[in-house]
Every structure is written in structure tokens, then in C-alpha cells.
Amino acid sequence: MPRVLLFSRQPLTSRPLQEWLDETADSVVLITTPKAVAEAEEILATHFPRHRLVEDYHSWATEQAAEEAAREHGAELVASTSESDVLRAARLRARLGAPGQSVESATAYRDKLVMKRTARAAGLRVPSFAAVEGPMDLLDFIDAEGFPVVIKPRTGAAAQGVSILRSPADVTAFLEGGRESAVSHVPGQWMVESFARGDLFHVDGIMRDGRIVHSWPCEYTGGLAERVIDGAPLGSVLLERDDARTEVLRQFAADVVAALPAAPDPLAFHLEAWIDPDGEPVMCEIASRAGGALIAEVYERAFGVQLAKEGLRAQCGSDLTLDHQPAAPAGLLGWLLLPAGHGTFVPPAESCPVPGVELEVKLAAGTRRDGVEHATDAAAEALVHAGTAEEVRKRMAEVTKWWHANTAWQ
Known part of the structure; x- marks a missing residue:
């Protein structure tokens, strides 16, 4: 197997890379953090003896450490597991002369301004x-x-x-908030766009060399930015095979992937798009990595392949598990993130009674929170099964109602 330099800040206890990569793991040079390997020191020593721990993962020094490790161990491939690593992995490939997604392609999938300019130029x-x-x-x-x-x-x-500006007061608040912002108010960092109206969807799957290998769309239950701002539940539901929007969105995803600079080897992708009141798809954004929240888990239940795992294995030189487009999902299901509130968490006293629901509470009793921090932040997660997409939506609404009636934030 080729030697692989792998960027990953995901905890080994929740993302078992040694199991995902099986025989490939022994050839990995892992760049990670002390926090990510906490309580997994034996796994690190056994499966990833060639590793570098970095304290400030997002600092530029991490890229320097990665290049030093790659050259020391003769890495032939560079892989990543998170969106924040897509561009740094591409830059290291360029430095090493390694194959895989180029800086041009990674930039188009990472920088939303470049992305939308490229998509618009393609019509x-x-x-x-x-x-x-x-x-x-x-x-x-x-x-x-x-x-x-x-x-x-x-x-x-x-x-x-992300901020939705609806008035001059909102503009003033944004401009005054530069010091508190995680992203500096400096040139090259920000963009603005008109507020899109329509239902929001995501399309996920595997792409290779500018074409989609397999994909399927889901309908979001709300907007991602609105979830962070309003602290609302968020989820999505697989579209049924005979839903007219299914083929519209799959074709739109194929057109977007064809328009952006291609990555030669297989990668997971996550596209978000609206369907406007006229029934036309409008691009929100696309990423060359698996979708977050429970998107990969739903895809695995539907098609037998976990997109985050599949995308990583492909970057490390393994063959695809699924190399064609399935006719339809194996079952109808969706996922739901229930939000953190404000105060001290009092969890439900009993398990969720809604049929077809697998619910996991993510916060311990007594945890203090001050609302939703980002779109995939959740106090609890649920996978919801049913015979039809409409029934999935009804059960998601029942779960949400039960959650609010049986939890408290004191």
C-alpha cells in the first residue's frame, strides 16, 4: 500500500480510522491533536506509530509539520477528513508532487466566491x-x-x-462585530449574496474526474443559517425515487461537478441547493467532502456505503465499495438535530416513544450551554425511519414536540 499523509482532527474514539482503513492504516502518517487521541493512546501507538501531534491544529505551523513528516516517511499520497483540511492537503500535494485533488480544484470547492463565479460562468x-x-x-x-x-x-x-442582514441596524451590528468575529474583517475573507427563496436540499455522493459515480438528494427541514441564529431543530429527509425533484437535483449536482475543476480520484461531495418557486434549482454551495451531521449515516442505511469512510479510503488508494448509481434507497429515512438551549440541561427522564426513531442524547445532565454554536451542533441526534418520506417528516415533528415537552434548560 502507498504511504499516506493524513490530516485528521476527529477523535479516534468516535471516528475509528484504524477500522475504516483496515490494512491501509499501517501505511498512514497521521497529523492530529492531543485532544483527538485522548483515551485512544493505545490505538494511536498500535495503528499509527508514525504520527505528529500538533497543539494548534489550525495554525500554519501544522502544514510545515505535515510536510516534514511526509518527506521523512516518504508519503506518496495526501488525504484529509474535514473541510478545513481540503485546501491544505492540496497545497501539500503540490509541494510533494503527489497525485490527487489539485489546489485549483480544492480552491473551487472551498472558496465560495470562486465556486460561484465558476458555476455562474458555466451557466x-x-x-x-x-x-x-x-x-x-x-x-x-x-x-x-x-x-x-x-x-x-x-x-x-x-x-x-453567517449573518442574515434584514435592516440597516443589522448592517451596523455586523460591521461593529469585527473584533468578536472568528473570521477577521479583512479583504479576501467575506462575500455577500442575495437571500434565496425556496426549499433547501442537499445532494450527497461520490464523484470522480468531474463526473458523479452515485448520489441522492434530501430535503432539509429548514435553513442552516437560520438554525444557528434561531436555535431551531434541523434535519433532512431522503427524497423518494418517483419524486420529480429527485432527478432535477441529481442532474443539477452532475452539472455543478462538471463545471468545477475536476479531482481525478474519487472524493465524497456535499451540494446544497434551493429549488425556487418556479421549480428551478439554484446553487448554494458544494464541498469535496462528506456532509456533516447524520448525512453519511443516512446514506449508509440507504445505500450501504458510509460517505466519510468511502471518501477517505479512496484518497488512501482503496477501491470504491459502490461504483454505480443505485436505482433507489433501501428505505426511507431522515435525520434530526435537536438544539441546545440556554442554561443547564435537564435531559428526558424516559426514552423517546415515537416509533421508528433512534435517538441519542449528546449532552450530559447538568451541562451548561448558551444556544446553538454551529449548524451541526446538537443536544440530541435522531435517525427516523418510516415507509414514506411524508411519514418520516411526521415522525420528526413528533420527536421535536416530545423533546421540547420532556427537556428543560434551567
Whole structure:
């Protein structure tokens, strides 16, 4: 097996890389953090003896440490497990002369401004947008497009840093919040776009060399940015095979993947798009990694392949488990994230009584929280099964009602 330099800050206790990679794990040079290997020191020593622990994972020094480790151990491939590592992995490939997703492709899948410029140039529908290099760019866009607008970090994820500006007061609040923002208010970091109206969907699957190997769409129960702002539940439901929107969205995903610079080897992808009131798809964004929350778990139940695992194994040189498009999912299901509230958590006293629901409480009793921190942040997660998509939605609503009636934030 080829030697692989792998960026991963995911805890080994919850993402068992040694099981995902099986015989490939012995050839991995792992770049990770002390926090990620806590309570998994034996796994680290046994399966990843060639590793580097970095304290500040997001610092530029991590890339330097990764290159040093790659050259020391003769790494032939570079892989990553998180969106924040997509571009740094591509840059290291360029430095090493390694195959895989290029810097050009990684940038298009990571930088939302580049992404939307590329999609628009290919004739695909996107909201009106502009780069925000300073406050006047934002004000000019609002003058031209009107309220509401959405301002977001160009390389953000999970709706972190996203704001919906509906009034001049919202603009002032955003401009005054630069010191508290996780993303600096400096040129090259921000973009603004018009507020899209329509139902929001995601399409997930595996792509290779500018084409989709397999994919399937789901309908979100709400907006990601709205979830962070309002602290609302979030989930999605697999579309049925005969739903007219299924083929519309799968074709749109294929068009987006064909428009962006191709990655030669298989990668997982996660596309978000609206269907507007006229029934036309409009691109929100796309990433060259598996979707978050329980998206990969739902896909695995439906098609027998875990997208995060499949995408990582492919980056490490393994063959695809699923190399064709299934006709339909094995069953109808969805996922649901129930939000953290404000105060001290008092969990339900009994298990969820709604049929077809697998619910896991993620917070311990007594945990203090101050609302939702990012789009995939949850106090509890649920997988919901039923015979039809509509029944899945009904059960999700029942779970949400039960959760609010049986939990407290004191």
C-alpha cells in the first residue's frame, strides 16, 4: 500500500480510522491533536506509530509539520477528513508532487466566491453575489439588491459566521462585530449574496474526474443559517425515487461537478441547493467532502456505503465499495438535530416513544450551554425511519414536540 499523509482532527474514539482503513492504516502518517487521541493512546501507538501531534491544529505551523513528516516517511499520497483540511492537503500535494485533488480544484470547492463565479460562468443559477473587501462593497450590494442579504465567510463551514442582514441596524451590528468575529474583517475573507427563496436540499455522493459515480438528494427541514441564529431543530429527509425533484437535483449536482475543476480520484461531495418557486434549482454551495451531521449515516442505511469512510479510503488508494448509481434507497429515512438551549440541561427522564426513531442524547445532565454554536451542533441526534418520506417528516415533528415537552434548560 502507498504511504499516506493524513490530516485528521476527529477523535479516534468516535471516528475509528484504524477500522475504516483496515490494512491501509499501517501505511498512514497521521497529523492530529492531543485532544483527538485522548483515551485512544493505545490505538494511536498500535495503528499509527508514525504520527505528529500538533497543539494548534489550525495554525500554519501544522502544514510545515505535515510536510516534514511526509518527506521523512516518504508519503506518496495526501488525504484529509474535514473541510478545513481540503485546501491544505492540496497545497501539500503540490509541494510533494503527489497525485490527487489539485489546489485549483480544492480552491473551487472551498472558496465560495470562486465556486460561484465558476458555476455562474458555466451557466448554472446562483444567487446574486459579490466579494466584500470592505464595508462599501457591502453597502453597494445592498443598494443594488435590497434587503435581506446574506453575508458569509468565503471559506466557512457549518454556517459559522453567517449573518442574515434584514435592516440597516443589522448592517451596523455586523460591521461593529469585527473584533468578536472568528473570521477577521479583512479583504479576501467575506462575500455577500442575495437571500434565496425556496426549499433547501442537499445532494450527497461520490464523484470522480468531474463526473458523479452515485448520489441522492434530501430535503432539509429548514435553513442552516437560520438554525444557528434561531436555535431551531434541523434535519433532512431522503427524497423518494418517483419524486420529480429527485432527478432535477441529481442532474443539477452532475452539472455543478462538471463545471468545477475536476479531482481525478474519487472524493465524497456535499451540494446544497434551493429549488425556487418556479421549480428551478439554484446553487448554494458544494464541498469535496462528506456532509456533516447524520448525512453519511443516512446514506449508509440507504445505500450501504458510509460517505466519510468511502471518501477517505479512496484518497488512501482503496477501491470504491459502490461504483454505480443505485436505482433507489433501501428505505426511507431522515435525520434530526435537536438544539441546545440556554442554561443547564435537564435531559428526558424516559426514552423517546415515537416509533421508528433512534435517538441519542449528546449532552450530559447538568451541562451548561448558551444556544446553538454551529449548524451541526446538537443536544440530541435522531435517525427516523418510516415507509414514506411524508411519514418520516411526521415522525420528526413528533420527536421535536416530545423533546421540547420532556427537556428543560434551567
